[in-house]
Amino acid sequence: MRHGSDEQPRHFTAPGDAPRVIDQGSVWILVAAPSIWAAHFLLSYWLAAIWCAKSGPMASLVEPRWIIVALGLISAALITWLGWIAVRRYGGVFVIFEEITESSERGRDRFIGHVALLLCVLSVVAIGFTVIPGLVFATC
Amino acid sequence: MTGQLLRRGILLIGPALLAGCEGRHNWLASAGAEAQRVEDLFWVLLIGAVLIWCLVIGAAVYAHRRQVDPSLETQARRFILWGGAVFPTVVVGALLVWGLVILRDITADEGDLTVRVDGERWWWRVIYETPEGEVVTANEIRLPVDRTAFFRLTADDVIHSFWVPALGGKMDMIPGRETTLALTPVATGNWGGLCAEYCGGAHALMRFDTIVMEQEAFDAWLTAQAAPAEVAEGDPGLEIFQAEGCGACHTIRGTEAQGPVGPDLTHLASREKLGAGLYDITPETMARWITNTHAMKPDIDMPPYPDLQGDRLDRLVAFLMSLD
Numbered sequence: 001m002r003h004g005s006d007e008q009p010r011h012f013t014a015p016g017d018a019p020r021v022i023d024q025g026s027v028w029i030l031v032a033a034p035s036i037w038a039a040h041f042l043l044s045y046w047l048a049a050i051w052c053a054k055s056g057p058m059a060s061l062v063e064p065r066w067i068i069v070a071l072g073l074i075s076a077a078l079i080t081w082l083g084w085i086a087v088r089r090y091g092g093v094f095v096i097f098e099e100i101t102e103s104s105e106r107g108r109d110r111f112i113g114h115v116a117l118l119l120c121v122l123s124v125v126a127i128g129f130t131v132i133p134g135l136v137f138a139t140c
Numbered sequence: 141m142t143g144q145l146l147r148r149g150i151l152l153i154g155p156a157l158l159a160g161c162e163g164r165h166n167w168l169a170s171a172g173a174e175a176q177r178v179e180d181l182f183w184v185l186l187i188g189a190v191l192i193w194c195l196v197i198g199a200a201v202y203a204h205r206r207q208v209d210p211s212l213e214t215q216a217r218r219f220i221l222w223g224g225a226v227f228p229t230v231v232v233g234a235l236l237v238w239g240l241v242i243l244r245d246i247t248a249d250e251g252d253l254t255v256r257v258d259g260e261r262w263w264w265r266v267i268y269e270t271p272e273g274e275v276v277t278a279n280e281i282r283l284p285v286d287r288t289a290f291f292r293l294t295a296d297d298v299i300h301s302f303w304v305p306a307l308g309g310k311m312d313m314i315p316g317r318e319t320t321l322a323l324t325p326v327a328t329g330n331w332g333g334l335c336a337e338y339c340g341g342a343h344a345l346m347r348f349d350t351i352v353m354e355q356e357a358f359d360a361w362l363t364a365q366a367a368p369a370e371v372a373e374g375d376p377g378l379e380i381f382q383a384e385g386c387g388a389c390h391t392i393r394g395t396e397a398q399g400p401v402g403p404d405l406t407h408l409a410s411r412e413k414l415g416a417g418l419y420d421i422t423p424e425t426m427a428r429w430i431t432n433t434h435a436m437k438p439d440i441d442m443p444p445y446p447d448l449q450g451d452r453l454d455r456l457v458a459f460l461m462s463l464d
Contacts, residue, residue, distance in 0.1 A: 057249070058249045095217060095218070095221055125229055125233075128233070129232075129233065129236060132233070132236055132237060132240065133240055136237065136240040136241060136244055137240070137244055138244075
């Protein structure tokens with residue numbers, strides 16, 4: 001249900017001259033966190049695969065393990081920063097108690113902020129799940 | 141009427157499905173240390189899944205029957221957040237760690253004995269690595285109880301998969317690569333093994349026996365297998381074997397038959413089964429195997445010998461039955 005806000009301009013414009021990446025009014029914040037998760041997954045996978053291919057079966061995984069953990073912490077820190085932006089600049093909240101149906105800039109911002117925040121949480125959990133095997137296995 | 145049909149259907153099909161839970165291919169038989177670890181995880185998963193399913197369905201039925209109460213909206217959303225997001229994440233995370241720890245623990249790079257198994261279409265070449273040298277056999281694996289057997293697996297032609305469900309596994313056998321698998325049987329008995337990767341026409345007939353024995357019995361068996369065949373000088377059966385060209389493909393150690401293509405027959409009659417885990421070894425099945433091979437196992441490379449009949453067939457069968 002819309003709340004009489006159809007008079008709002010339908011064409012959405014970002015503050016400033018052009019849409020800025022990861023800033024208020026940009027939808028890039030939605031894809032940023034899952035992209036960091038994907039990048040962390042690929043880097044971890046490549047690192048372990050190349051390390052084990054060069055070192056042979058049953059070689060120690062201790063060194064790449066800590067690189068994967070460090071990459072995970074850096075990724076989690078980046079995603080936390082994104083989550084902070086989603087909260088502060090978009091007014092995103094983790095749990096919404098009413099539908100966001102307002103067709104206004106504020107309504108769109110709140111929706112993007114909410115979705116971005118959920119994606120941030122999902123991405124951090126997924127990165128955690130990527131790191132866990134690295135911690136459990138000591139050898140290739 | 142429909143309900144009656146359904147009940148009859150369940151009564152008819154139910155026992156047939158339960159039959160899959162019994163027997164030598166049962167992966168819930170607790171016959172191997174590795175299988176036991178996976179079995180523990182399975183029961184927890186099954187019971188947990190049933191409990192969660194009951195809770196979810198119970199909550200759905202409860203919600204459906206209740207009057208809508210807007211004052212409970214906040215509480216309901218919190219319930220969904222904790223029950224639908226946080227709880228599953230924690231459970232899946234815990235199961236992931238548990239599964240990974242099991243995988244780590246059952247992966248080994250050595251064992252108390254090493255067995256090389258080569259998957260061929262559609263049988264198994266089995267080679268025991270002993271300090272005295274290699275002991276070659278086929279289509280039957282014997283293992284000592286409570287000892288970890290380390291399998292080095294290869295494939296000669298296409299991808300196969302080595303699986304003894306009751307003991308653990310499975311593991312793919314890939315041409316050009318060597319994969320490994322550790323199995324620690326904890327119960328004596330004859331456990332079924334099979335190829336678990338479709339590999340062509342007779343894939344479903346690519347089986348083997350895994351016989352778990354006490355250590356002393358296993359040692360005696362391995363010593364007997366290492367010895368060449370006891371063949372009498374001028375055995376007419378061996379002469380027929382060679383004259384028909386069987387020795388071009390099969391090896392019988394201690395004779396001139398040294399063919400590397402088919403299964404080693406040095407101690408053929410000591411095995412439980414014929415044709416890679418298919419038929420009991422009797423003079424009748426042996427004779428039929430030789431004369432009507434493709435009726436017993438379609439598509440295999442061994443040609444049938446339908447012209448071999450009468451005395452010549454009897455002598456050849458008697459010779460093969462003496463290879464124990």
